[in-house]
Amino acid sequence: MRRVYLDHSATTPVDPEVASLMMTYYTEKYGNPSSIHSFGQEAREALEKAREQVAGFIGAQPAEITFTSGGTEADNLAILGAAEAYKDKGKHLITTAVEHHAILETFEFLAKNGYELTVLPVDEEGLLSVDGVQRAIRPDTILLSVMHANNEVGAIQPVAEIGRLAREKGVIFHVDAVQSLGKIPVNVNDLNVDMLTVSSHKIYGPKGVGALYVRKGIRLVPRVYGGGQEKKRRSGTENTPGIIGFGKACELAQARMADEAAKLTGLRDRLMDGILERIDFVKVNGPRGAKRLPNNVNVSVQYVEGESLLLSLDMVGIAASSGSACTSGSLDPSHVLLAMGMPHEIAHGSLRFSLGRQNTEEDVDYVLEQLPKIVERLRRMSPLFDQMQREAGAK
């Protein structure tokens, strides 16, 4: 059976070039980078090269990069670390309703522990208003965190403008760029950020590796104590093979990004337009055009439920994801779709396809051939579809 992977926002395969480079650092150059012997020093050298590669990709200085175990840890370090370091200046924090759980849950923890939290709403396309951010900033605001691009609906936030505003007001600005890195330009200077989170496994690097960019001069209290690695910001023996893989993945992504983004945008629009053409009662979630990530397609298929769609797609070899309650692990559908004002029943029928490096037009056309049949089968079973048709008939 044909297998089509369209869940690259969940994770990507490791590039073979990255994997083979990593293997050397597991089996041959396995030294601890803190050791002074040659085994340690060859690992140290490769680790620092990776730091330069990651820094170079986002326009930072190598010394401003702290490696972590992934995006979640980098988000936690940024928020908890800055909140603690600047608590004497104020205790007000700002974020948005559509952030990743790694951000939201961390802020919620602080809100239960003596901080005050403002969660900004988004419009029906999932976009934040710069004016809204301006109004939310107070004299005691110390930290503002806004994602660069949304993982579910691909909405790209006006981060550079928000960053300018934050800088004017003296508020530390953190950006979660896990989904945008490698797809659209991410430059810490252009975006006016103070801290920025990136993750390796979303850009064809290994899982379990991420990094936090911290602009020189920003103070951060560590969350992990121990041997003082990563300039005391994050103790623990470095995941050398993983970090080196991440560095290589950044180098490859940097070289390929422009071509890849153009190709993915073409596939994205072919898939989105194709779905709208072939299936009735479908709604696009998130913005269209330049304000959307080049690889993200998110639609709500009305009168059917997301998990049923995913299971049916999986049976014909297509991997996608959904914001339905059944797939979110809670009783509510995706917090992102709800924040965009979508009714529960439509959010339950949401379907995300996230395209990647190996996808082809044939992959897209295979989805366009299979999905209408699946939707038709599920709608035949759906009492809601029934009801809608009956009501439409009565009119």
Next chain:
Amino acid sequence: MYTEKVMDHFTNPRNVGEIPDADGVGEVGNPKCGDIMRIYLDIEGDTIKDVKFKTFGCGAAVATSSMVTEMVKGKTITEALDISNAAVAEALGGLPPNKLHCSNLAADALHAAIKDYYDKQEKAKG
């Protein structure tokens, strides 16, 4: 995540559809929580002659609906009232823990249909 039996009932659901002028119709769930099950019964004397369903929901919701129709066809009303949500899940070889509450309502839909049948009988007697 799902047993083979669940996937079989999801892929090839039994008794999908509706019965025009059914003797009893039961519906449970709501679109907000992502599951709606509707069951139609054709009853002759004390026996469930035919049963159909329509379901909006996840894999477990579709499979439990399909399974309950299979379990109840040809049974008496008394036997049908004895079928519980847990028995439906068990007949499917079990459900993932998070599905036991939200999507395991097929027996409730069946019982609602039987109640509807009784209500209609009462009304007819006037």
